[in-house]
Amino acid sequence: MKFFDCSTAPSPRRVRIFLAEKGVEIETVQVDLRNGEQFSADFQKINPDCVVPALQLDDGSCLSEVLPICHFLEARFPEPALLGSTDIERAQVLMWNVKAEQQGLLAAAEAFRNRTRGFKDRAMSGPVSYAQIPELAERGKERLLQFYRRIDSQLASSEYLAGTRYSIADISAMVAVDFGAWIKVDIPDDAPHTRRWYEQVSARPSAAV
Amino acid sequence: MKFFDCSTAPSPRRVRIFLAEKGVEIETVQVDLRNGEQFSADFQKINPDCVVPALQLDDGSCLSEVLPICHFLEARFPEPALLGSTDIERAQVLMWNVKAEQQGLLAAAEAFRNRTRGFKDRAMSGPVSYAQIPELAERGKERLLQFYRRIDSQLASSEYLAGTRYSIADISAMVAVDFGAWIKVDIPDDAPHTRRWYEQVSARPSAAV
Numbered sequence: 001m002k003f004f005d006c007s008t009a010p011s012p013r014r015v016r017i018f019l020a021e022k023g024v025e026i027e028t029v030q031v032d033l034r035n036g037e038q039f040s041a042d043f044q045k046i047n048p049d050c051v052v053p054a055l056q057l058d059d060g061s062c063l064s065e066v067l068p069i070c071h072f073l074e075a076r077f078p079e080p081a082l083l084g085s086t087d088i089e090r091a092q093v094l095m096w097n098v099k100a101e102q103q104g105l106l107a108a109a110e111a112f113r114n115r116t117r118g119f120k121d122r123a124m125s126g127p128v129s130y131a132q133i134p135e136l137a138e139r140g141k142e143r144l145l146q147f148y149r150r151i152d153s154q155l156a157s158s159e160y161l162a163g164t165r166y167s168i169a170d171i172s173a174m175v176a177v178d179f180g181a182w183i184k185v186d187i188p189d190d191a192p193h194t195r196r197w198y199e200q201v202s203a204r205p206s207a208a209v
Numbered sequence: 210m211k212f213f214d215c216s217t218a219p220s221p222r223r224v225r226i227f228l229a230e231k232g233v234e235i236e237t238v239q240v241d242l243r244n245g246e247q248f249s250a251d252f253q254k255i256n257p258d259c260v261v262p263a264l265q266l267d268d269g270s271c272l273s274e275v276l277p278i279c280h281f282l283e284a285r286f287p288e289p290a291l292l293g294s295t296d297i298e299r300a301q302v303l304m305w306n307v308k309a310e311q312q313g314l315l316a317a318a319e320a321f322r323n324r325t326r327g328f329k330d331r332a333m334s335g336p337v338s339y340a341q342i343p344e345l346a347e348r349g350k351e352r353l354l355q356f357y358r359r360i361d362s363q364l365a366s367s368e369y370l371a372g373t374r375y376s377i378a379d380i381s382a383m384v385a386v387d388f389g390a391w392i393k394v395d396i397p398d399d400a401p402h403t404r405r406w407y408e409q410v411s412a413r414p415s416a417a418v
Contacts, residue, residue: 061297094274
């Protein structure tokens, strides 16, 4: 297996944390996003969507997108389980992971890419150029704050997002918080449980990757 | 189990198709989205995100979001498998489902909700009001066309999105195409394999729900 990574980008970091939690090291290739290596003919063969993470399997086929990559890694390296262990736990982990992606990571990405000078005409990742939309940057910030309040009510009664065990949902939401810091959106004072949870998951050794 | 549905909405239709493929009927409650029933105190206990689909389990707990609901249903009703049967197949199904959601369904939703008069200040589903962003409607249409071309290259050599077997990825992408028709974005002439696939999956009895 070969993992296509970029050490500065939030999405592949989710896979790095996932691997660190499992104590697994796999061959890793850095893709130089800053200089457009993701658009090279070589990388387009790995992932025509021109984004990392990607995972090349031993038969040469490639997976892209965080969730399927982690699903495949969980099957290869089952312990500790980060996608749940029972049917209901698996569904709850997936549910909170969807919410962390849609309400957290996507909001942070919209806020960041639609107002950062270096991303002019790169408002979305991928092979097509899309112009920045300033209102979308503002909306992304509001949505991210809303996400912190949304998970606060869950974390008031739950140690981790999907229950008593750390999971991929916590990885996704923690990376959203760190992404939010790039655009100076912090966990608000009226989300104390989100703050407690963030400090707890950030203290894990895996968060340092 | 109790399934919270809305017969006119694209997201819960994905679950209806999933159930129809399995030949399963479960108790279903219609949520009147047109008259704001999703914002009622009763429904907020089911899903604080105020969207359908939702699935209430026999212990009273609730799942929301399409993928986790379908994951849970697949565990209860395994045949026919719609989430893949081997580790690699499962990962490929998830991968194409993510792409269908992010590049297809989300694009169609952005195009629809950001320009339809009845959705003024309802540019996103959920409990918070967000103003429409006209540029986002235009970008959504462009992205949807791009999605049809993106899957065309996959469908040139693959009967279904994730390989030789119909899966949840096909359900998600087909619903995106039908959602796109609401905003008059059709599969373009330069995506003939997407057209072939769409006619094939639309002819399945499950597509009628």
